Amino acid sequence: MAIKVLVFPCGSEIGLEIHAALKYSKAVELYGASSVSDHGAFAYLRYRQIDAHVQSPDFIEQLNELIQEWGIDMILPAHDSVVLKLAECRDTLLATAAVPSAAVAGVCRNKNSTYARLSEAGFDFIPADISGLSDTYPIFAKPAVGQGSQGAEVVHDYQRHQQLLDCGIEYVFSEYLPGAEYTVDCISDSAGRLLHFSPRERSRVKSGISVRTRPVRLAQSVERIADSIASTFCFKGAWFFQIKCDVQGRYKLLEIAPRIAGSMGLSRNLGINYPLLSVYAYAGLAFEVLPQDYPLEMDRALQSRFRTGLQYDCVYLDLDDTLIIKGSVNTLLMALLYQWVNQQVSVILITRHAQCPRATLAQYKISEHLFSQIIHIVDGSPKSDVIERRQGVLFIDDSYRERLDVSRQVGIPVFDLDAVEQLLDWRA
Structure with a gap:
């Protein structure tokens, strides 16, 4: 059984390193909490903001409430002041604190x-x-x-x-x-x-x-x-x-x-x-x-993560200069394709590709089974003619002309390649 680990404060640089280190571990079920609104909400799938900070008289009480609610086994501190507080209060904590x-x-x-x-x-x-x-x-x-x-x-x-x-x-x-x-x-x-x-x-x-x-x-x-x-x-x-x-x-x-x-x-x-x-x-x-x-160097800088309010269950995705761009596979979109598989979001490939789309997917080692449907337009008709007119549908295409037509005719959110990063869910 996985060890349930709570990280506090989870949005600090330390908390984000702990997230990166533990999010794929089968030995750990990861939880995050903070006392302020921070980046932890964008990184931790199981996240809670509490009212108390480390100097609050009810700080340990609020932590214990989370521990009981989530069944936490261990707390990992992500700030020096929290290390000291947990060490001083370890006898009243309802979980093991990873502190001296x-x-x-x-x-x-x-x-x-x-x-x-x-x-x-x-x-x-x-x-x-x-x-x-x-x-x-x-x-x-x-x-x-x-x-x-x-x-x-x-x-x-x-x-x-x-x-x-x-x-x-x-x-x-x-x-x-x-x-x-x-x-x-x-x-x-x-x-x-x-x-x-x-x-x-x-x-x-x-x-x-x-x-x-x-x-x-x-x-x-x-x-x-x-x-x-x-x-x-x-x-x-x-x-x-x-x-x-x-x-x-x-x-x-x-x-x-x-x-x-x-x-x-x-x-x-x-x-x-x-x-x-x-x-x-x-x-x-x-x-x-x-x-x-072996030689390795690490450098860190600000990285943008997004929390979109879009609710969707279907994505229409272009092929040329979108999924395949400059002769290479768009790796960000590939990550999104597998995210959508996990989330049971239907993805429909919609393309004017000059050759057989399935043959090109095979050439680039992209499984056609990632798509619920492949629509190959060969008569010059607008893509908007075959896109569902309902809520919960998105359209991704590098062509401004195509996006403009779909936006006007179908009335759904449309995305160029520079905007699809907002759809990536980093939480784990």
């Missing part, structure tokens, strides 16, 4: 606490702390509670340093680290043993998120850092840490997070599905990793 103990989550949520805990253990990969105003500049400043590189800055003089000291926000002030920055994705088993770590370069960062990243090989000292953190905190499942080089080229710790990272999709495509392995770890299941090793 409240003590460990609290230490990891505050970078000053993280540095203090690891310094007490005698580790030397902690950046040098700056207490009070510094004798030399630049230094590095970052909010003690935060995520990614948000709020981080290089402080070049004592005036700015004093402003940050007086601003009322707890900061980490440390030595300036001029070297390259890396994220190290890690996976531990259900007993907290580190199984694998995957360093990657933060090549391009936007709003604190690594939107371009690639795997890198780093010095053996990084493995020592990973082992030291793992032995100190005994994380289960996926977690990561970030490092940067000091002036002497030594790796120093920036932060640790006991959760999925939004850019773990890079490692997922190299054989390690961190969200799925986290589910296994917190379910107490045994697993191993099979990493792949």
Whole structure:
């Protein structure tokens, strides 16, 4: 039986990576929830927006209501604040929370606490702390509670340093680290043993998120850092840490997070599905990793997904320059064809093709069984003559003349190729 997993907040970059990682898994039945209207509604087939946010007094109560309604087995957090809240309230949750103990989550949520805990253990990969105003500049400043590189800055003089000291926000002030920055994705088993770590370069960062990243090989000292953190905190499942080089080229710790990272999709495509392995770890299941090793780079940008209010059960689809375009199969329309098969939407191929349409479909390895009917117009009559005049029918054709005629004569929605993306349902 599949493990019912609830992701919260599911529309964050982390939540969307979890969706991408778990949506095809036969071991998981995926659910999503958020406290604000977000992209999760466009990605998660089973989705709910709740009224409470993580600081609301009834947050856990509302989560428990969803857990009971959906029969949830496990919650995967998709934000650092949610990790801490679930850890603090795990005894009152009605499902397993994929989070560490409240003590460990609290230490990891505050970078000053993280540095203090690891310094007490005698580790030397902690950046040098700056207490009070510094004798030399630049230094590095970052909010003690935060995520990614948000709020981080290089402080070049004592005036700015004093402003940050007086601003009322707890900061980490440390030595300036001029070297390259890396994220190290890690996976531990259900007993907290580190199984694998995957360093990657933060090549391009936007709003604190690594939107371009690639795997890198780093010095053996990084493995020592990973082992030291793992032995100190005994994380289960996926977690990561970030490092940067000091002036002497030594790796120093920036932060640790006991959760999925939004850019773990890079490692997922190299054989390690961190969200799925986290589910296994917190379910107490045994697993191993099979990493792949070849050049790969990942870049992320805004992607449009649509939620159309159209209700339809029949699509009329053109062949030339529509399904077949520039001598190749239109792969977006092929995806839609199989979506419509799953949704039991009837697709009728309507074409003025110069040859036999079935022979051309066979040439391009497109099954004619994807269509409920093939209408071959050879007498020059308008396509509007053979299209059903009723609601629930759509027409897709690259020709403006054909679309204009169908729109005027039949009165149904018509689509050029640049508009069919709105019909693709990404939810899973």
